[in-house]
Amino acid sequence: MRRVWLTPEAAESIARHAKAAFPHECCGVLLGDAAGDVREVVAVENVSPTPETAFVMDAAGLARVLGGLGRRGQVLVGFYHSHPRTPAIPSGRDIAEAHYPDAVQVIVSLRGQAPEVMAWRIAAGAVERVPLLIQASRPEDDRQTEPDRLTRQQRIVTVLGGVVAALLVIGVALSLLPPPPVIQ
Ligand SMILES: [Zn+2]
Numbered sequence: 001m002r003r004v005w006l007t008p009e010a011a012e013s014i015a016r017h018a019k020a021a022f023p024h025e026c027c028g029v030l031l032g033d034a035a036g037d038v039r040e041v042v043a044v045e046n047v048s049p050t051p052e053t054a055f056v057m058d059a060a061g062l063a064r065v066l067g068g069l070g071r072r073g074q075v076l077v078g079f080y081h082s083h084p085r086t087p088a089i090p091s092g093r094d095i096a097e098a099h100y101p102d103a104v105q106v107i108v109s110l111r112g113q114a115p116e117v118m119a120w121r122i123a124a125g126a127v128e129r130v131p132l133l134i135q136a137s138r139p140e141d142d143r144q145t146e147p148d149r150l151t152r153q154q155r156i157v158t159v160l161g162g163v164v165a166a167l168l169v170i171g172v173a174l175s176l177l178p179p180p181p182v183i184q
Helices: 008-021 059-067 092-096 152-176
Strands: 004-006 027-032 038-044 075-083 104-109 116-123 126-130 132-134
Touching (some): 004 008, 004 038, 027 059
Parallel strands (some): 004 132
Antiparallel strands (some): 027 038, 104 116
C-alpha cells in the first residue's frame, strides 16, 4: 500500500487510546483493505515490562485479531502505537523489532499540544514514511485498487499504437503487390 487512509473518527480513536494509556505507550492493530483504507482500529494490550518507553502486544490479543481477519473480510493494514513524550518517528527499538515488512506502522505522539500522527514502513532496518490521509471520504488517489482502468494517457498510447500497426500492415501489403502491368 502506498498510502494509509484514516477517517477522522479512526484517527481520534487512536489518539483517545494514546491519551488513556499515558504515560504508557498504547498499541493496536489497523484492519482494512489492501489499498490502505483503515476500516477498523482494534486496541491490543501493551504487556511490555517498561511500557513508558516500549510496547509489546499481548500475544493472545494479537492472535485473536489476526485470526479473525478472514471472517471479517479484511486484511492487516498495519499496527499503531503511541510515543507519550517523543516524536512520531520510529525509535531504534521500533526499527529493530518490526517484523511485518508489509505492514504500516502508525505512530501517534503526545509530546505536543495536539496528538501528531505519522505512518511508516519499516523493512529490514530501512524506514520509509508512508503518506497518511486523515479525511472523511475515501481519497480518490490511486489506480491501485482499479487495475483495469487505464489512464487517459495510456488509452491514447494504446489507440495510437493500433493506428500505427494498421498503417504498417497496409504498407507491407502494398509493397508485396505485384508491379502494375505495363500497358503498351
Ligand atoms: Zn515506538
